[in-house]
Amino acid sequence: MGNIKWDEFFITGDPLILGAQVSIALTMLGVLFGLTYLKKWKWIWREWITTVDHKRIGIMYIIAAILMFFRGGIDGLLMKAQTSRPEMGLLSSQHYNEIFTTHGVIMILFMAMPFLIGLMNVVIPLQIGARDVAFPQLNALSFWLFFSGAMLFNISFVIGGSPDAGWTSYFPLAGKEFSPSIANNYYAIALQIAGIGTLMTGINFIVTILKMRTKGMTLMRMPMFTWTALVTSGIIVAAFPIFTVALALMKFDRLFGTHFFTVSSGGSDMLWANLFWLWGHPEVYIVALPAFGIFSEVIATFSRKQLFGYKSMVYATVGIALLSMVVWVHHFYTMGSGPGVNSFFSLTTMLIAVPTGIKIFNWLFTMRKGRIKLSSAMLWALAFIPTFTIGGVTGVMLAMGAADFQYHNTLFLVAHFHYVLIPGVVFAVFAGLYYWWPKMFGHMLNERLGKWHFWLFNIGFNVTFMPMFFLGLNGAVRRSYTYSAESGFAPLFLLSAIGSVILAAGFAVFCYNIYWSIRYADRNISSDPWDARTLEWATASPVQHYNFAKLPEVKSFDAFWQMKKNNEGLTLKDSEIEEIHMPSNSGQPFMMCVIFGVVGFFLVFEWFIPAAIASVGIIVGLIYRSFDYNDGYHIPVEEISKTESTWRNEKGEVHKHVG
Amino acid sequence: MLKYIKLFVALFAVIPVLLLTGCETNMVVFEPQGPVARSIMELINWSLMWMLLVVVVVFAMFGFIVWKYRERKENMNYEPPEEHGNTLFEIIWTAIPILIVIALIIPTVKTLYALEEVPEGYENEEPLTVHVTAADWKWIFSYPEQGIETVNYVNIPEDRPVNFKLTSAGTMQSFWVPALAGQKYAMAKMETQLILVAENPGSYVGKNSNFNGRGYTGMEFEVLAQTQQDFNQWIADVKNTAPVLTEEKYEEMLKPTHLGRLTFKNTHLAWVNHADEDAQTYTNPELYRYNGYQGKTFEEEDNYMNENSETESGDHHHEENHDDHGNHGGDDHGQH
Known part of the structure; x- marks a missing residue:
């Protein structure tokens, strides 16, 4: 570390980047000042940073995703401005390359995915009638690792240099042979950190959906969004480890001079392309499937009709997920794998149109007669x-x-x-x-x-x-x-x-x-303003932190719609209220975010000794967590009763509290 | 509300029209100048027809359903029926797409196999072999039979199949001549192959379509199809007038630069074919230090510089070259 090249540390010489640096500094000062001035430090620590509440974690995901949407959108606009006229001189080739790289990475990994995971976080436990996800603290850790990775990736353009090898980061270009600056280390390390978070989210949601459904919520009564979240989590668990391995190999190549993807000494750039798309194509469906789930909920609600062909929708979702794992070669038909291989992957890829078509027609027929x-x-x-x-x-x-x-x-x-x-x-x-x-x-x-x-x-x-x-x-x-x-x-x-x-x-x-x-x-709005069909609307808006005073019982698909229709399960008696066991807040996930961020930063700059020292913090965190016997707390009956009577007895509310 | 629907329908009605007119404009993919590009265009047109059918059906159903069942003042009391699905409908809209997939996959597979062969009608012509070596950021064409080499342009005889054997000296490129054929990747220590025929004499644009760093934009070449006679004349001229390519000159040429056109009366295949698995590696990371914080690079046993600079340590080299990287940028491609 003795020879830090300070003259290369901050990116200088470009007015656009200088403007960004100034605005980042001002925004940070503004946030710090605002929090101090409004005396909100304790509030933000207690209510948000240490929270394990799935709804708040979801909201933080969504806020982060909107910020990233802004960043990625600015990148997109700059690209459009640069290509608006021939021979335009707004951006240099290097700057343009950095911008389309970060645009792609940010929009896919730090905007689309967290936005959907945020909505999943808010909605899924409510839709299955649960009080939280299966592992609430792990969920917080997932968010904070995603955040850590996202922030690390985002500072690259002001400190050290932006990745510039495309969001696909193809080798050999992305290797040290053709990109000797540390810029592409950001890609490998930031995505690795965020990827750990995503993988844990996948596991968390599989367990949540399989194990935490309320009474009567069989698999084939689950709302479509829950189904797609389950299938997406399955794809995450299947595909993300591939990316983890690919990124680890990329790091070995770039930091330690191994030859997995290099031109020298028998490396293979095709290996990277295969590994990348083995993850990269399923990744498309990781973001598309929950989106299909959202459309299913919205279309059914606003057509006032049950989702048409629910069963075939479920099978189509599973079918898309399976096919998504066997189409990756279509990203490089032109790599010369031969007509046999290309024919096979042409067929599997085209077959995806079949389940997708089924979905489109089912949506259309949901609206028909609605x-x-x-x-x-x-x-x-x-x-x-x-x-x-x-x-x-x-x-x-x-x-x-x-x-x-x-x-x-x-x-x-x-x-x-x-x-x-x-x-x-x-x-x-x-x-x-x-x-x-x-x-x-x-x-x-x-x-x-x-x-x-x-x-x-x-x-x-x-x-x-x-x-x-x-x-x-x-x-x-x-x-x-x-x-x-x-x-x-x-x-x-x-x-x-x-x-x-x-x-x-x-x-x-x-x-x-x-x-x-x-x-x-x-x-002053009802807890069910859209006259909706699924269980998330069977409780208060905004949702109280324990979600449901009494866990609802499900007797059919579109459970809440049927409850309203048959007028059952909508009221709450005091005698039904019991103490509720909830998980305690924890500062550990945020600490891990900071430590991972620091380790990642040192690794990006190839400062191995500080990175090794900082990574001790990760091990200490894991050990500390292993001996953490905090078993949560109980919400007393009086508090629940009070909360419930406040929202249930408002005018126009379908739910009643009958003391 | 009515206003919205009308706008909506109008907006999406424009799209198929745009798609339709796509086949009639003078876009390069739809103006093939040889049998290979034509076979791809025919496949594209076949698929466009089916896809248009899908678009029309879906858009019509969508427009009809949204229009007919939209919420109005008159139907506020209408309560939609409970409806779970319909097995017959599900079978129909599973089966029809499968039939369309079959209609598309058969010509796709046929074309995929055909693209690897000399096109029909030209089987009796002896193909001309041209080795293509992509480097940052130029195209090097070697004619082993004629023993000449060109940079950034390739002359070919008309009506004769040309077998391009593609490789790369470094990064991955994609060799694309849209008017004559599709594209294939050019990768280091590997060889891919692209066969094409030009039916008419003429000049066609070829380009790299795969991003490969700072000088990627403008990594183009000209394909000039000539009559056999003109082609022979050109070969003879080159043999008589072009300079000799030396190993030093070649190494200089491989550095990351944009070059204009060059012609030589011998080929670099005499000392290296980058398609060989154990060819020397012509990488030089020091020439790519132009952005951000510089990381460390690694010595490679199979690097071409090892034999002539064995005494030089890697660190020394690193320090020396550190500041002159500006000379090798790609931003100046427009001047060539």
Whole structure:
């Protein structure tokens, strides 16, 4: 450590990055000052940082995801600005490479996934009638490790240098032979730390969903979102270890000079491509399946009809999950694996269209004969169907190995996966957020602003990405920081850039909507404002920390809808209230976040001795946890009775408290 | 509410129209100049037809259902029926996509196999072999039979199959000539193969489509298809006038730079073929130090610099080259 190169430590010389550095410093000072001024330090420690409550952890995931959405979105806008005109000089090639790399990593791993995991956290225990997840403290650790990884990754562009080898980080480019700066160490180490958190989330949700369902909630009575969360958790547990191993090998190559993926001494770059996509393709379904679950809930609720073909939806979900593990080679048909291999993977990939098609038709038939209420949440679900269909059919076209020889690595591909991931994930998290917002915070998001948000975002999205299909077919490659005027690409690139501004305006309205609703929205709403169907609506909004005073009993699918219809299980008598056992808060997950962050930082800079010393902290943390016998606490009956009577006896509430 | 629906329908009605018109514009993928690219285009058109059918059916059903069952003042009392599903419907919308997949997979497999062979009708022509070596950030073409080498352009005879044998001196590239064929990766210590035929004389753009670092943009080359006569003449001219490529010059050429066109009357295959598994490794990390905090790099036994700089220690080298990295950037590609 004696020879730290301070002149290389901070990234200097670029006004954009200097601006970011200043704004980061100011924001941090602002937060510190604000917390001190408002005397909120104790509050934030007690209520948020040490919490093990799944709903609060979920909300923290969502806040982090929105911040990352902002960061990734700025990256996207910079890319669009740079390519808006031929030979544009806004960004250098190096800067552009860094930006598309961080855009991809952040949007997939630090925006889409945490956003969905956040919604899963808030909703799943409620939907299955449980009081928390199976391992609440592990859940907090999952969040804090994700946060640690995300922050470590995000400081890269101001300290040390941003990863610049693409979100796929293909070797040999990402190795020391062609990227000797430490920038790509950030990729390996930050994703490794966040990945541990994700893997633990997967395990946690499998156990939660299998073991903690309330009485009568059989597997085939579970709401669709719970099903998709279960299947997604299964994919996480199957796929993330592959990524963990790949990242570990990447670290060995970059930090210690091994030869897994190098050009020298028998390394194989194809090995990285295979390992990466063995995780990377299932990862697409890790984010898409819960999104499908959200759409299923929203479409059923706002059509006032049970989900059509529930059983086939479940089988389709499981089918997609299984197929997702056997399609990875379609990401590199052009690597020369031969027509036999390519034929096999063309077939498996195209077959994914079958269960996905089943889902689309079931959603359409859920709406048929329904009464479709065009709320903001429902608009997102509606827009999803046609736009995702475009993403889907272009996906089938790309799946055809021979045709892919012309689409591969072009903007056609980029347009395709944005048409899958934006409707398939971003529309879903917006739908979910508008839908479950009252459950989280006890007030709604403004519907009028919601519609502005929807239309701007939707139009902007189509105008941004539709032209890219045509650019790709005309020979425009991805990841190219500029193009010549003679190429003829200019008009469509400009159109696409204009679209991205509309898209950004939509996002701005969304942020304003959150602000407006927190300040002004009506707090006097029912705990079931949408007349919904599943158990999360059978308790207060915002949900009391123990979720349910009395665990509900489930007798059919769409349990809460049937409870309302048959008017049973909606009231609570004092005699039914018992003490509730809840887990205690813990500061350990946050401590682990800090320690992992420090170890990760030292490893990124290849300072091995400080890293070794700091990693002792991880071992101490594990030992400390092993001897931690805190068994939680009990909520007394009086407190529960008081909480329940307050919300249940409000005007217009379907639930009653009869003392 | 009505207003919204109308906008909605209008917005999504535009999309299939755009997709349709896609087949009629002058996009390079739809203007093939040889049998290989044409076979891919035919496959694409076949799939577009089916996909359009899917889009039309789904959009029509979507528009109809949302329109018909939307909530209105008149139907506020309407309570939707309990409906669990319908087995017959499920079978229909499972079976039809399976049939479409079958309709698509058969020509896909056929084309996949055909792309690995000399295209139909050209089996009797002896293919011209051209070795392609991708390096940061230029394309090197070696004609082993003619014994010449070119950089960033390749001349080929028309109506004769050309067998490109692809490899890379370093990073991974993708060799793509959209007007004549699809693409294949070029990877170090491996060889992939791409066969194409140009039907007409003409100049076609070829490019790298796989991101490979700072100089990736602009890593393009020209494919010039000539009559056999012109091609022979060109070979003879090169033999007479082009300079000799020496090993030193070649090593200089492999450094990360953008080069213009170069021509030589011999090939580098005489001393190295990067496709060989145990070829020497031509990596030079010191030339890539241009961003952020510099990490350590490693000595490699099979590196090409070992034999001529054995006395030089790695650390020494590191210090020396540290500051001149600016010369090798890729930002200046526009000037070439």
